[in-house]
Amino acid sequence: MGAPVNVREFEDLARERLDPVHYDYFASGAQDEVTVRANEAAFARLALVPRVLRGAGPPRLGVALLGGEASMPVLLAPTAFHRLAHPDGERATARAAAKAGVIMIAAMLSTVAIEEVAAEARKAAPDPVLWFQLYPQPDTAFMEAVVRRAESAGCRALVVTADSPALGRNERGDRNGFHDLPPGVRCENLREPGDPARTGHVRQVVLTPELSWDDLDRLRGITDLPIIVKGVLHPDDARLAVERGADAVIVSNHGGRQLDTAPASITRLPLVADAVAGRVPVLLDGGVRRGTDVVKALALGADAVAIGRPALWGLAAAGEDGVADVLGLLRRELDNALTLCGCATPGEAGRGLVQEGPC
Numbered sequence: 001m002g003a004p005v006n007v008r009e010f011e012d013l014a015r016e017r018l019d020p021v022h023y024d025y026f027a028s029g030a031q032d033e034v035t036v037r038a039n040e041a042a043f044a045r046l047a048l049v050p051r052v053l054r055g056a057g058p059p060r061l062g063v064a065l066l067g068g069e070a071s072m073p074v075l076l077a078p079t080a081f082h083r084l085a086h087p088d089g090e091r092a093t094a095r096a097a098a099k100a101g102v103i104m105i106a107a108m109l110s111t112v113a114i115e116e117v118a119a120e121a122r123k124a125a126p127d128p129v130l131w132f133q134l135y136p137q138p139d140t141a142f143m144e145a146v147v148r149r150a151e152s153a154g155c156r157a158l159v160v161t162a163d164s165p166a167l168g169r170n171e172r173g174d175r176n177g178f179h180d181l182p183p184g185v186r187c188e189n190l191r192e193p194g195d196p197a198r199t200g201h202v203r204q205v206v207l208t209p210e211l212s213w214d215d216l217d218r219l220r221g222i223t224d225l226p227i228i229v230k231g232v233l234h235p236d237d238a239r240l241a242v243e244r245g246a247d248a249v250i251v252s253n254h255g256g257r258q259l260d261t262a263p264a265s266i267t268r269l270p271l272v273a274d275a276v277a278g279r280v281p282v283l284l285d286g287g288v289r290r291g292t293d294v295v296k297a298l299a300l301g302a303d304a305v306a307i308g309r310p311a312l313w314g315l316a317a318a319g320e321d322g323v324a325d326v327l328g329l330l331r332r333e334l335d336n337a338l339t340l341c342g343c344a345t346p347g348e349a350g351r352g353l354v355q356e357g358p359c
């Protein structure tokens with residue numbers, strides 16, 4: 001096969017290169033994977049209605065989010081275990097994102113420590129923007145230690161994953177017996193505090209149904225970083241998030257990996273955007289595979305989108321270069337789609353661009 005020309009072909013290449021068990025870990029979702037498929041299918045059901053003769057000129061793709069500059073409204077969603085995709089793991093992802101001027105949301109379940117992820121990003125570009133994703137932990141002293149590490153590493157926001165009061169039921173993982181990371185691959189952000197020699201115990205992440213809005217308040221009490229709530233699908237939750245002081249929300253069903261048969265993210269975006277009513281930025285992830293998908297999300301009220309699996313396919317296919325290629329592809333597709341829609345900037349994509357129902 002020649003060089004991949006789109007994200008789907010990157011997935012084909014990644015499937016060839018990856019251990020099939022690890023491919024399944026990245027590709028799979030919960031149970032029947034209805035939501036995994038729905039995320040992409042829902043984008044295909046929306047049509048774009050271009051405007052013509054607007055003299056828009058070449059689009060300018062840059063956006064500002066929570067005070068940070070991004071070269072385009074496409075971020076890297078937090079995904080776990082990058083060293084299963086490539087030996088350089090999150091180091092490679094961070095370099096590619098930083099060089100592309102793309103905001104990377106570093107995962108708590110990273111297989112490279114946040115300090116090293118940040119150092120790699122800074123080697124690659126002068127002013128990279130990293131956000132840190134957090135599963136709030138019931139051991140508040142440990143959680144505070146993790147937050148301090150993210151702050152000291154220079155992360156500029158905390159992304160609190162709210163859709164995981166328990167782990168989704170992953171049947172491909174069960175069938176494959178995939179329960180442990182290979183020897184030497186660890187969740188480096190879960191080491192016991194005070195273990196710089198990296199000899200000690202690595203904790204298991206705790207997902208708990210006790211998690212509530214009060215935990216968000218507690219987090220607000222220990223950090224001045226902006227707090228973003230990830231995993232909002234209901235407009236009432238979006239309202240609550242804003243009332244509780246969230247600085248942004250991410251419309252997401254965790255890429256279909258948590259509650260199977262949760263609705264496709266893009267179908268919930270207009271409801272959430274209306275509830276938020278411009279008070280804070282609204283982001284979306286789930287099923288974004290094309291520049292046209294990005295335009296649809298912008299039109300329906302997102303300030304930006306994030307990609308999960310596409311970056312993993314690039315990483316598995318060719319490490320840093322693969323992630324860079326995926327970001328480059330999406331940038332060119334977005335540029336082309338905005339141009340064809342007659343938009344000069346991402347902010348110009350309005351609801352009138354999208355027709356509900358098939359093309």
Ligand code: FNR
Binds near residue numbers: 077255
């Ligand atoms: C994820 N996602 C995720 N989210 C999160 O908040 N913390 C995490 O540790 C992970 N880990 C993770 C691993 C893998 C392999 C995948 C595919 C996804 C969810 C992720 O942030 C995002 O919501 C989805 O990936 C978006 O959907 P797409 O772009 O993969 O369709």
